[in-house]
Amino acid sequence: MDSKVEFLFLNEEDMIKAGVLDADRAVDTIGEVITLLSEGDYLMGGRAHNDHGVQLIFPEKSDIPNFPLADSADRRFMAMPAYLGGRFHMCGEKWYGSNGRNSHKGLPRSILMATLNDVETGQPLAYMSANLLSAMRTGAMPGLTAMYLARKDSRVLTILGAGVIGRTSLMAIMAKFPDLEVLKIKGSSKTSHTAHELADYARENYKSLKEIIICDTLEEAVRDADIIAEAVSVEPRKWPVIDPAWVKPGCTIISSGTMDMDLEFVRDHVTKVVDNIQMYEEYVNVYQEWDEDGNRISLGTPGIHFVNMVTDGWIEKSEIRHLGNIMRGLEPGRTSDDEIFLVSLGGMPILDVGWGYECYQRALREGIGTKLKLWDMPYMR
């Protein structure tokens, strides 16, 4: 009977050594996770087992001095627990704080930590810097989605939003589509520093790309694209609105951030795919807001629109397909060259547990990280 509890601390450098930046393996691992999701071999939070997490929602204003307010982009804290089954058989959670003002301080917008826990005893096994973990698992999802839904002959990739998730989406898609020829990037503006950094990164790392274009307008970015990976994180209602007239037949639009598109066009002419419909149903419960006339305010999340379309009788729930079910052959993927897909990816803690587990296992094998002791013998039992 050993009462001692130790765990492994992995800082950002350790995580890099443990392979967190390996986009190709991240996509493959995330593919396993999404298969387990489809099989039901997981748990997330709450009674419905599918909460994205629980958020500290800062108010717009407060009479209390010094009270933190929703006064910058993405200001929030979020705790995201999960159990992931299969060969992972691991519990864990991600906990982070975000604040758009961080960029002025040389800090990432979000600072994230992940814990892995023994399923049986609950003890922490690993405590890891999760900025790269989270960015890579989030970017891996568009990579996985493109593998299953994009046209095999895709030539033009568009990245909307040149931030961290834009970059990791690029990494994941390039890992699985090494023959892409044209990369279009749409940042906040033509002179956006991050857009140019992303272009430089692509030029250096993907020699197959014949053309890298920093776009001036959304229309320029969307036209001719075979795959659009959207990863825009801006203030509410400032996100891109894609005009259906710009969309090339056969295009696969993958939304990881926030965007909008004419809902009637989406209803009638677009195949709707999500990672996890129950998560969007929970989102609607928690986050849906209405304007003064009783109309829903868009949250910029296609999956939430899909749920509302079902609620309003616009579509049948069965018209919303699941990536995991498509992977397992339970639902059709692409059925024609002209089919347009709109895919909503919401971010799930099972992805953090899955990719975190892989990095943790490699860290264990290679002796990476710092072992920390919680206690030799607990003071109270």
Added chain:
Amino acid sequence: MDSKVEFLFLNEEDMIKAGVLDADRAVDTIGEVITLLSEGDYLMGGRAHNDHGVQLIFPEKSDIPNFPLADSADRRFMAMPAYLGGRFHMCGEKWYGSNGRNSHKGLPRSILMATLNDVETGQPLAYMSANLLSAMRTGAMPGLTAMYLARKDSRVLTILGAGVIGRTSLMAIMAKFPDLEVLKIKGSSKTSHTAHELADYARENYKSLKEIIICDTLEEAVRDADIIAEAVSVEPRKWPVIDPAWVKPGCTIISSGTMDMDLEFVRDHVTKVVDNIQMYEEYVNVYQEWDEDGNRISLGTPGIHFVNMVTDGWIEKSEIRHLGNIMRGLEPGRTSDDEIFLVSLGGMPILDVGWGYECYQRALREGIGTKLKLWDMPYMR
């Protein structure tokens, strides 16, 4: 502009050095927290800002091999985030896994970790072993409650449930009622090992106690008690059911665990007090279950019964008093020597942030703990 992020790791030994076991100060600090709660200077999770946390709820059964089940007492994982205002001005969260089987392994039933985070940037400031933190803040609440509601001439203290929270409740109440003369302990049985350990602990530490009785029956434990601190953690519906006939006039019953009492007696003859009614309203939303005949199944939490009494029109919502409002003189406390109180304490992450902050501050001042680096410069921003 400094992009470096470091935080302080405090293991259990560090937490003891940092004063986590100081029950007297814990009660005073928790008193500040409950005052801030009453003032609204805090945030907890969700749209209503009052979620206890988000839980991984294991199913009773599953067809999936190796799927973790609700097959032991308290098997769960829970993430509990909060912001606490006032002089604390700190975000944080507690994350833990529990499993009744841990005791067979020499481990505590729950293994808990707490993080403190900078409100502005979100970065972790401290990562701490939270078993003692959580136990002490939980026990501090009955101490604080007794200070404000118990008769000043209280002589007999009863502890129901001789586990960790029973002990820390004893520590907190004894810190504020040093003149108590009789301690009654009701464990799982007369020969309960933990009950005898708790009696030994009390004998050693509280010389003022003239009598320490390990009770055979619940009735023996309840009779003559001026203060009853209940901290029972057992399987559903196996918790103590207090017969009103046993209760001494003027008794203050403080429930931190699970118990029941005749609801009509509670409605008509008991003053109902909670830490945070909104939290119980959220509990009802998430956890309330019904039997086959459509009757509510008791969850053993008085605060949930209070909410249901309001829903059913048995009482007015204004009849439920709040400890923080009583502390601030906004609602009456004890108004007669014979008044019987039933107080429901549910556990809130603001308590972890508050008491964790105090320990962290002392650790900083005294150079306790291990400084850990997340990065010198973040790899991606």
